Amino acid sequence: MNFFFEVLIGGLLSGVMYALVAIGFVLIYKASGVFNFAQGAMVFFAALTCVGIIDKFGVSIWLAIPLTIVVMIALGLAIERIVLRPLVNQPEITLFMATIGLAFFIEGLAQLLWGSQVHKLDLPIDDVPIPFLLDNYNIIVSQFDVTAAGICAVLVTALALLFSKTKVGRALRAVADDHQAALAVGIPLQQIWAVVWAVAGLVALVAGLLWGARNGVQFALTFIALKALPVLILGGFTSVPGAIVGGLIIGASEKLAEVYIGPMVGGGIEGWFPYVLALLFLLVRPEGLFGEKIIRRI
Template identity: 75%
Template sequence: MQFFFEVLIGGLLSGVMYSFVALGFVLIYKASGVFNFAQGAMVFAAALTFVGFQELGVPFWLALLIAFGVMVVLGILTERIVLRPLVNQPPITLFMATIGLTYVIEGLAQGAWGANVRGLELGIQDEPIEWLMETANISVSKFDLFGAGVAALLVTLLALFFQYTRIGRALRAVADDHQAALSIGIPLQQIWRIVWAVAGFVALVAGLIWGARNGVSFSLTFTALKALPVLILGGFTSIPGAIVGGLIIGSTEKLAEVYLGEYVGGGIDSWFPYVMALAFLLVRPEGLFGEKHIDRV
């Protein structure tokens, strides 16, 4: 039972990581209806930029600021060069464009910083929390707990931002109906730029935490793909959905690997989240928190 809890908690905490990436997807999807496949590449690019500048001797906070700046510029450029010309195209076209964007971002990031794996140090030790170890004999890493804490903070901030700021309200209006929002004078393109910048920020946070855990390398983009089943579970438009979906995917993936993996040769976490999401889709196509859609003819 102890072992079960350890696996579960480890899974939940890695699920938090997926949630981070999924959050970026949700933000962009909500505001612009674009399913941004490049979110994973953005995570990778953000982490790589941060590490790259740190290696050049730039202090922590400055590197963070620069990386954030780079992500904002990237977001603005994406809006200007990719999204604006594709306005009113079918969603699937936009989706394919973001696959193209993924390649561009990966190529640029690796071209600028090289392709070797780097470590990323945030100054938080990756060691078990002592009192949990003593009282319940369960090993939970401080670092993972820190990651969860940051996730909670980020979600709270985003929720407040959406709920109480003027930009947040405009964002919600845009998410509901582009044309209606436009007609009451909400500057659509400015809103999109802001959303891409915020998504870039979320990608940066995800990249830092993830990079510190597993190193910054190209494989980051693949792990980030796991955010897709998370979205299917949680629904494309729901921030709580992204979080809950991430936790479910993270925990079931680890549990499945530990308890089922041995029967089929292991490594099933490469596909288990997708198959689970798929099975889930067949039962509830709109996701846990998504809205049911009725075709009108």
């Protein structure tokens, strides 16, 4: 039983980090109604920029992080001004194709600026078992995972409150429903998009630092975003709470499946089980647990 709880807790902690990546998708989708294919590239760009500043200029991580925040905000604002603003009121497929182009551009820019080699990122968090759980319950849970999950939980909670309790959040929901109507009632569409993309850049930075410290800062970080797809399908593309719940479900289920089902079907189940779960969920509730049902009148 102790081993079960060890696997479950580990999965839930990973799920919180998946939820953070999914939040970046939710923010952009709520603002523009389009899936942001470039979110994974932004995670990679943020992590690589941070370690690049540390390596190139010899500064501490405490200085590199604020500098990277400035860079990510500037990147988000530039994306809104140069790419999205000219595409206001264009079909959603046009915006989606624009984010695909952005993904390749951001990936290339990151490697052009800082190189393509794998970097090690050391955060001041020890990756050691928590003594209390190990000594009293014989459960191995990493202190790094708990701290990372705590950071993600604080950020996700702050974002949920920001977009559900503030004027910006109400404007965001109006923009997501209808760009033209939002403009007609005086909502500054460009400003809302700028804020959302800047916040998405900050989310990408936190996700990039945590996943980069765990797996190394490398191009593979771009694929972390793919793990957010099942999270979004389960939770709903428009719901911040849904991203949290979906992340916890995906994180826990993939770990439990790897340990208890993996030996019966072969290794690697952790990589594809979340997508099978999401596919089955689509058949039952396509809009997700917290997503809004789309009703079309004809």
